[in-house]
Amino acid sequence: xDPDGVAKAFVEHYYRTFDxxxxxxxGLYQEGSMLxxxxxxxxxxxxxxxxxxxxxxxxxxxxxxTVDCQPAGPTGGMLVFVxxxxxxxxGEHAIKFSQMFHLMPAGPGNFYxxxxxxxxxxx
Amino acid sequence: xDPDGVAKAFVEHYYRTFDxxxxxxxGLYQEGSMLxxxxxxxxxxxxxxxxxxxxxxxxxxxxxxTVDCQPAGPTGGMLVFVxxxxxxxxGEHAIKFSQMFHLMPAGPGNFYxxxxxxxxxxx
Numbered sequence: 001x002d003p004d005g006v007a008k009a010f011v012e013h014y015y016r017t018f019d020x021x022x023x024x025x026x027g028l029y030q031e032g033s034m035l036x037x038x039x040x041x042x043x044x045x046x047x048x049x050x051x052x053x054x055x056x057x058x059x060x061x062x063x064x065x066t067v068d069c070q071p072a073g074p075t076g077g078m079l080v081f082v083x084x085x086x087x088x089x090x091g092e093h094a095i096k097f098s099q100m101f102h103l104m105p106a107g108p109g110n111f112y113x114x115x116x117x118x119x120x121x122x123x
Numbered sequence: 124x125d126p127d128g129v130a131k132a133f134v135e136h137y138y139r140t141f142d143x144x145x146x147x148x149x150g151l152y153q154e155g156s157m158l159x160x161x162x163x164x165x166x167x168x169x170x171x172x173x174x175x176x177x178x179x180x181x182x183x184x185x186x187x188x189t190v191d192c193q194p195a196g197p198t199g200g201m202l203v204f205v206x207x208x209x210x211x212x213x214g215e216h217a218i219k220f221s222q223m224f225h226l227m228p229a230g231p232g233n234f235y236x237x238x239x240x241x242x243x244x245x246x
Contacts, residue, residue, distance in 0.1 A: 034193045034194075036191040036192075036193060036204070039189065039191065066162065066242055068159040068162065068240045068242070069159075070157045070159060070238045070240065071157075072195065072200075072225060072237075072238065073198060073200065073225070073227070073237055073238075074198070075196060075197065075198060077195075077196070079202075079223070079225060079238050079240070081159070081221075081223050081240040081242070083221060083242050083244055096219070096244050098204075098206060098221035098242070098244065100202070100204050100223045100240075102193075102195060102196070102202060104196070114195075114196055115193045115195065115196075115202050117191045117193065117202070117204040117223075119189055119191070119204070119206050119221070121206055121219050121221065121244050
């Protein structure tokens with residue numbers, strides 16, 4: 001399994017889900033998963049999905065610019081580091097963001113998000 | 124030990140060292156450490172320090188804007204996610220950057236960098 005390929009496939013899947021059916025992101029997290037979203041902390045799939053679905057916009061579009069990935073160590077996890085830009089609602093101005101995921105194996109060829117940290121990079 | 128306090132102290136130490144005596148960063152990495160720097164990959168303290176000290180500027184100044192941190196899981200590691208801006212040489216224009224570190228315990232109260240991923244966020 002090519003780690004860079006897995007990371008790119010995960011990132012595509014994650015943002016496509018975020019931009020089209022945000023509530024379905026719940027399936028990517030587990031009970032011990034953690035999210036830091038603009039400095040606010042959430043734990044567990046339910047709390048994380050509640051935060052993401054309650055964000056005050058209906059439409060959004062992520063555009064990924066870079067994806068880096070490294071093995072996280074002996075646990076089989078993988079670190080994925082993303083930069084890109086984000087358009088919200090009918091907004092014309094894209095806002096830069098960066099995000100990191102710590103993916104953990106969840107069965108053959110499958111991963112869940114153990115750690116997720118998201119920040120906007122205001123210009 | 125307060126993880127947020129440890130993360131902030133590490134980040135201050137890392138960028139102060141980077142900006143004043145870059146070669147000393149070698150002490151923060153080990154043989155299995157990995158660096159992705161603007162998409163280029165390096166492994167091991169020696170290769171990583173060689174890359175960082177060969178960057179084509181002598182003066183630089185990091186200004187940290189946000190530091191997020193989460194425990195990485197059962198290995199005792201810690202994930203640290205930084206955003207900020209960077210001025211190089213006599214440059215007047217700061218460039219935004221984001222960077223993530225996976226810190227692993229290296230004795231009481233001490234950590235080394237297992238994973239390091241760095242990206243500039245061009246504006």
